[in-house]
Amino acid sequence: MSDSVSPPTPPKQAKVSTRPASRGATLQQVADAAGVHRSTASRALNPETADLISPDVVARIAETAASLGYRRDLIAASLRNSRTRLVGVLVPDLANPVFAPILAGVEAALAKDHYGVLVANAANDVGALELVESLVSRRAEGLILATAHRRDRVLARCVELGLPTVLVNRADPDGRLSAVTPDDRQGMRLAVLHLASLGHRRIGHLAGPQDVSTGALRAEGFREAMMEAGLEPGPMVAAGAYSREAGEAAADRLLADRSLTAIAAANDLLALGAMRALAARRLRCPADVSVTGHNDMPLVDMVEPPLTTIRICHDLIGREGARLLLERIAQPDLPPAQIRTAPELILRASTAPLRATAAVGSRARPKGQAFPKTE
Amino acid sequence: MSDSVSPPTPPKQAKVSTRPASRGATLQQVADAAGVHRSTASRALNPETADLISPDVVARIAETAASLGYRRDLIAASLRNSRTRLVGVLVPDLANPVFAPILAGVEAALAKDHYGVLVANAANDVGALELVESLVSRRAEGLILATAHRRDRVLARCVELGLPTVLVNRADPDGRLSAVTPDDRQGMRLAVLHLASLGHRRIGHLAGPQDVSTGALRAEGFREAMMEAGLEPGPMVAAGAYSREAGEAAADRLLADRSLTAIAAANDLLALGAMRALAARRLRCPADVSVTGHNDMPLVDMVEPPLTTIRICHDLIGREGARLLLERIAQPDLPPAQIRTAPELILRASTAPLRATAAVGSRARPKGQAFPKTE
DNA sequence: CTTGTCGGTGCAACCGATTGCAGAATTCCA
DNA sequence: TGGAATTCTGCAATCGGTTGCACCGACAAG
Numbered sequence: 001m002s003d004s005v006s007p008p009t010p011p012k013q014a015k016v017s018t019r020p021a022s023r024g025a026t027l028q029q030v031a032d033a034a035g036v037h038r039s040t041a042s043r044a045l046n047p048e049t050a051d052l053i054s055p056d057v058v059a060r061i062a063e064t065a066a067s068l069g070y071r072r073d074l075i076a077a078s079l080r081n082s083r084t085r086l087v088g089v090l091v092p093d094l095a096n097p098v099f100a101p102i103l104a105g106v107e108a109a110l111a112k113d114h115y116g117v118l119v120a121n122a123a124n125d126v127g128a129l130e131l132v133e134s135l136v137s138r139r140a141e142g143l144i145l146a147t148a149h150r151r152d153r154v155l156a157r158c159v160e161l162g163l164p165t166v167l168v169n170r171a172d173p174d175g176r177l178s179a180v181t182p183d184d185r186q187g188m189r190l191a192v193l194h195l196a197s198l199g200h201r202r203i204g205h206l207a208g209p210q211d212v213s214t215g216a217l218r219a220e221g222f223r224e225a226m227m228e229a230g231l232e233p234g235p236m237v238a239a240g241a242y243s244r245e246a247g248e249a250a251a252d253r254l255l256a257d258r259s260l261t262a263i264a265a266a267n268d269l270l271a272l273g274a275m276r277a278l279a280a281r282r283l284r285c286p287a288d289v290s291v292t293g294h295n296d297m298p299l300v301d302m303v304e305p306p307l308t309t310i311r312i313c314h315d316l317i318g319r320e321g322a323r324l325l326l327e328r329i330a331q332p333d334l335p336p337a338q339i340r341t342a343p344e345l346i347l348r349a350s351t352a353p354l355r356a357t358a359a360v361g362s363r364a365r366p367k368g369q370a371f372p373k374t375e
Numbered sequence: 376m377s378d379s380v381s382p383p384t385p386p387k388q389a390k391v392s393t394r395p396a397s398r399g400a401t402l403q404q405v406a407d408a409a410g411v412h413r414s415t416a417s418r419a420l421n422p423e424t425a426d427l428i429s430p431d432v433v434a435r436i437a438e439t440a441a442s443l444g445y446r447r448d449l450i451a452a453s454l455r456n457s458r459t460r461l462v463g464v465l466v467p468d469l470a471n472p473v474f475a476p477i478l479a480g481v482e483a484a485l486a487k488d489h490y491g492v493l494v495a496n497a498a499n500d501v502g503a504l505e506l507v508e509s510l511v512s513r514r515a516e517g518l519i520l521a522t523a524h525r526r527d528r529v530l531a532r533c534v535e536l537g538l539p540t541v542l543v544n545r546a547d548p549d550g551r552l553s554a555v556t557p558d559d560r561q562g563m564r565l566a567v568l569h570l571a572s573l574g575h576r577r578i579g580h581l582a583g584p585q586d587v588s589t590g591a592l593r594a595e596g597f598r599e600a601m602m603e604a605g606l607e608p609g610p611m612v613a614a615g616a617y618s619r620e621a622g623e624a625a626a627d628r629l630l631a632d633r634s635l636t637a638i639a640a641a642n643d644l645l646a647l648g649a650m651r652a653l654a655a656r657r658l659r660c661p662a663d664v665s666v667t668g669h670n671d672m673p674l675v676d677m678v679e680p681p682l683t684t685i686r687i688c689h690d691l692i693g694r695e696g697a698r699l700l701l702e703r704i705a706q707p708d709l710p711p712a713q714i715r716t717a718p719e720l721i722l723r724a725s726t727a728p729l730r731a732t733a734a735v736g737s738r739a740r741p742k743g744q745a746f747p748k749t750e
Numbered sequence: 751c752t753t754g755t756c757g758g759t760g761c762a763a764c765c766g767a768t769t770g771c772a773g774a775a776t777t778c779c780a
Numbered sequence: 781t782g783g784a785a786t787t788c789t790g791c792a793a794t795c796g797g798t799t800g801c802a803c804c805g806a807c808a809a810g
Binding site for chain 3: 781782783784785786788789790791792793794796798799800801802803804805806807808809
Binding site for chain 2: 071072073074075076078079084086093094095096097099100101103104107108111114116117118119120121133134136137138139272275297298299300302303304305315
């Protein structure tokens with residue numbers, strides 16, 4: 001009868017067993033067993049300070065520690081010197097496949113320096129604020145935010161706290177915080193120039209939510225690239241969210257302009273939604289309308305037709321973000337840095353040359369309305 | 376080059392700024408400001424003990440705390456009472472889209488109880504062991520493992536440590552630990568019976584790695600379901616990994632048996648690989664060979680043909696795993712529990728009725744070898 | 751033989767909150 | 781009015797390492 005507890009099982013919830021499970025020996029115990037003071041043991045066991053202690057003593061202590069199964073208690077250590085080696089990662093939607101590789105990159109980069117990663121799913125804005133507070137409570141040394149809405153109380157709070165913070169995938173409109181983002185303008189430029197080079201002239205933009213930086217920047221990139229290509233910027237419709245459903249709805253509005261022969265979507269899911277909208281209108285992709293996506297999500301090479309898209313190396317973004325953050329933690333006074341990762345055009349089968357005979361020609365012009373204004 | 380990187384950049388690594396950034400007030404400061412002892416402040420600020428203190432004092436302290444921006448230091452609190460409210464989640468491959476929803480489920484369930492989630496990516500077995508140690512160092516109260524190979528030193532270590540641990544997505548062969556898994560046998564049964572109901576009789580199994588429980592159980596499920604359907608179990612080939620490439624290679628071997636009219640894959644990626652292998656052999660899916668997957672990964676409804684598969688609610692698995700873990704943390708002596716989540720057949724277009732005239736009939740029988748033995 | 755240096759250890763004060771116990775203040779009951 | 785029962789609050793130990801400083805012995809230089 002090691003413990004008498006149990007039978008009553010009080011309020012079903014709390015009441016953790018009293019003994020702390022099999023926690024190994026404490027430093028004091030190791031020190032006692034080795035016949036030294038615990039401060040000596042502490043120094044001996046820390047590689048950075050081990051050279052202060054004579055080698056034989058270090059060896060003896062190390063041995064004792066091993067035989068006792070000693071494990072440094074990071075909680076206690078963190079309390080004393082404020083280094084928790086913990087960073088928080090805030091993500092708006094963990095289930096979104098974009099964030100998995102980012103998280104993986106972050107984790108990989110941080111693990112090298114023995115940092116721990118505390119993830120939190122920030123469904124909404126206020127939730128995110130609370131999460132930030134809780135991370136601060138845990139003394140996270142820094143934050144990686146994948147959640148930045150354009151004007152964001154979370155960002156404000158982070159700068160207010162002076163907490164080293166790095167944005168990934170989305171930029172800080174005010175430039176107060178470091179960020180690692182795909183080069184959104186350039187990505188959209190690649191897509192538009194590709195479509196233009198295929199002969200398309202009436203290109204529509206299926207934009208993302210305009211209150212997040214990717215949505216806004218890609219829209220800008222679209223306009224600029226159209227100018228660069230000497231084309232009149234086509235209609236633009238912003239989807240309410242980065243989802244297939246929102247994409248389908250927005251694409252449907254876009255397609256009210258029957259002159260379009262290509263759609264550059266701000267995101268793969270939107271592009272897939274657009275394909276649905278096309279199918280619903282009995283339009284073929286790419287025969288009637290070419291479609292480009294953005295992100296190169298897993299599996300978009302397996303859809304029909306395989307999606308031409310802009311690849312963004314999310315893994316790299318996460319990794320770079322982590323690197324930036326570690327720099328900022330080490331030197332908090334470093335000015336914010338912006339890193340853009342280069343996008344890459346991935347050619348697949350959802351885009352095709354404009355067929356002079358087909359597309360516009362073969363399809364009845366909408367009655368009357370020549371250039372339906374959208375956006 | 377918006378950042379100058381700062382000339383000196385000492386040893387690139389350490390040298391943390393001395394001041395602890397803008398950490399809020401300490402409990403002592405709040406107490407002083409409110410004119411009470413810090414123990415009183417502590418009790419007043421803790422909902423559980425606030426009723427020990429007279430209401431007016433509680434109010435005064437709460438007010439003072441708010442105005443000083445006090446935030447409880449969980450590190451210090453954890454040191455004193457051993458509750459860190461932290462659990463570790465070990466994942467073999469964060470970038471794998473299966474784990475994102477699991478993680479999301481875990482996070483959601485734990486966040487409700489104000490638990491933090493420490494994620495770690497355990498690329499290999501030894502790495503995983505180290506990660507476990509580091510999580511213990513951080514005093515994680517429990518572990519969720521998505522990584523269990525069949526015989527696993529990590530599992531052994533967890534039971535040895537007496538650390539509350541729950542497996543998700545994979546079971547413990549020895550049943551020492553709680554686990555939440557999809558009902559793999561049943562899932563494969565659904566797939567096989569579906570194929571059988573379409574008239575298929577020669578069905579091959581594109582199995583997963585046999586050293587993980589999903590791979591083994593689904594293979595068993597396949598055999599059993601074939602028996603149940605009154606069919607002679609077809610050839611089985613195990614892929615070396617759950618990847619499209621491995622799936623393609625294994626499927627290619629499977630297809631050496633030209634009599635097959637259907638393939639039940641242990642995983643969606645394997646199924647997609649199989650589709651490639653079919654395409655390479657100029658076989659049509661589903662006209663010539665039906666294919667089923669497993670998992671219902673995102674986007675497999677958009678591939679061509681849309682994949683008929685078995686849906687597994689990974690979100691739920693994560694959620695249940697977290698629930699189980701919290702129970703085990705609260706009552707460490709609870710016996711291990713096994714939960715199976717029900718799979719669901721998702722009908723799409725990669726399976727079709729066996730055409731009496733087509734398939735087998737239309738294709739030349741392989742020279743001589745009637746039933747090539749594989750696996 | 752004295753003083754200075756230096757390598758190696760021990761001492762003790764932290765870090766910031768929690769909590770058993772005791773004491774003070776107040777109330778209650780006789 | 782005395783004594784007991786309540787309340788409320790303060791005291792101080794504690795969690796487990798870390799680290800500035802002091803101390804001690806030994807050895808070198810003067």
